[in-house]
Amino acid sequence: MSGKMRWGDSADLDGSDDDFDVALPASQVFGPDANGVKTIIDYRIKEDGLKVRTVKKVRVNTVTKKVTKEMLARKKWAKFGDAQRYKPGDESMTAVSIEEIFLERHRTTPKSESEKSGDALAAMAGSNTSLLVCRICGKKGDHWTTKCPYKDLASMNTLGLGDAKPPGEDDGPGGASSGKGGYVPPSMRAGASGGQSMGDSMNRRRDENSVRVSNLSEDTREQDLQELFRPFGPVTRIYVAFNRETGESRGFAFVNFVNKDDANRAISKLDGYGYDNLILRVEWAAPREERK
């Protein structure tokens, strides 16, 4: 049975109109298993007619307590003193804490460790090189992104690609709305028309002058490649592939150059270059579509 269940449906099913539960499977109980976890599966119908399957996992914790005859006898003692006024079991003097109280574990980090981490932070704060990274050319510690000497180059190459049409004089799908001068979402704007979506332009940016570097050693980081490729010309992007689960390097990277000539020179010089005891393979990166 799918979707909404009406009372009429259930009446049709079993010929009686008294209960919904007939259509529901019986609740099941599994366990407790080796870890003492009991699984209870319940089915019910919500007020709006939807069937709900509830799976409850309960850890069963059995505590054995030995009780002597004397202790049992003491359990039946009559109340005395001030407690006499109260009925047995009805005690306003006792309450269970509403709050769950935990044993708050006291963690003493070894002093040397905490000092070390403090040093690392101090070192990072001291040398602003690692904190100051240009987002355009990727150079660290040299200048701010806004002051990048390759700013013009980069923006030219990454944004105004392909379409020579200047924005505004377009008659694509977004043309009608753009004429009124209201807000136009980026995907509907002139530059994005003609079947070229935003995603394409992003891909293009990635593929532009992209060089694939493979046979890298596992400890190679972006910074190392920066040092390696920077002498050939301004670099817009460096991406080192890491395995998402293990965090290990997958042994290849992509380096994007601002200029195609720089990329060419880098390929000719660095292909077959010995780096970290490995022989690098540097080639033009294949476009995404082809790799699929």
Place this chain on the structure above:
Amino acid sequence: MRPILLKGHERPLTFIKYNRDGDLLFTCAKDHHPTLWYADDGERVGTYVGHNGAVWTCDVTHDSRTLVTGSADTTCKMWDVETGTCYFTHQARSIHWFPYDHFDQPARAVALAQGDEKMCISTDPFMGVPARVHIVNVAANREEQTNEIVASFGDGVEGRINRALWGPLNETILTGGEDGVIRAWDVETGKIKLEARDHKKQIQHLCLSEDKTHFVSASLDKTAKLFDSETLECLKTYVADRPVNAAIISPILDHIVLGGGQDAMAVTTTSSKAGKFDSKIYFKVYEEEIGSIRGHFGPVNALAFNPDGRSFTTGGEDGYSRVHHLDNDYFRIR
């Protein structure tokens, strides 16, 4: 863990005691009614009505039939645990002992000897009379109970004797008090056998281990110390960041629980921002803190472990007792 709150007392708690089987819980407070609770669910069984002053300590016999309480009303009463009736009172002016005529002073610590044949009562310094420890017989037959003091000693003690315990084999009585000195008294001769001057401030609580080979002391000098009960050698020191009012030893694990907190009077004169009213659990051997359990909104005055080691109760200046049935997580701590 959801602690059970026992809300019977109207004044700060002073002392908590479990019976031998761990099913009954006795609480004493500065209101005049020691109270009996079921230790598992916290149901109040009854109150012992008869005292006329703050009740400082209590002790219960091995068979859980007789409760003895020491009170600031200068009496020490013996109660039938089940019915809550007082069957004997060690009354001021009725006890005759050498060299004084009677004990006229507030009773502070009471402790039953192993075997429940004797008990010791410590009395506070009062009207120029210094603190002393008195030993009285406990009659098996209640009708035969007398107020005769068997022995009395206390020479050299300054200030109150806050706690008195019977040492191993009833050979000594261990006392700790305002002068910060732990003394082992020879029960036979009444002389000081050994002294330990490790604490810098007054001692609030003493608690023997299950096998009575060692005991822990709680002091206002913000430490608790573990002592050998034969030699009074200080074995371990547990440093806390607040005055310690009570310290107990887990009967099943090598753990120590400390309770205390900034004294209400000292809150305004100290820079401490937090009250530190939580109970701290320490490794007995490593002296390292394991964790803390919070809940009270006043200093913790009293602590007691259930003899089965699976729960403990704290009593606070706030008038509440909290029964902590410890989670399985606690027992997995290594």
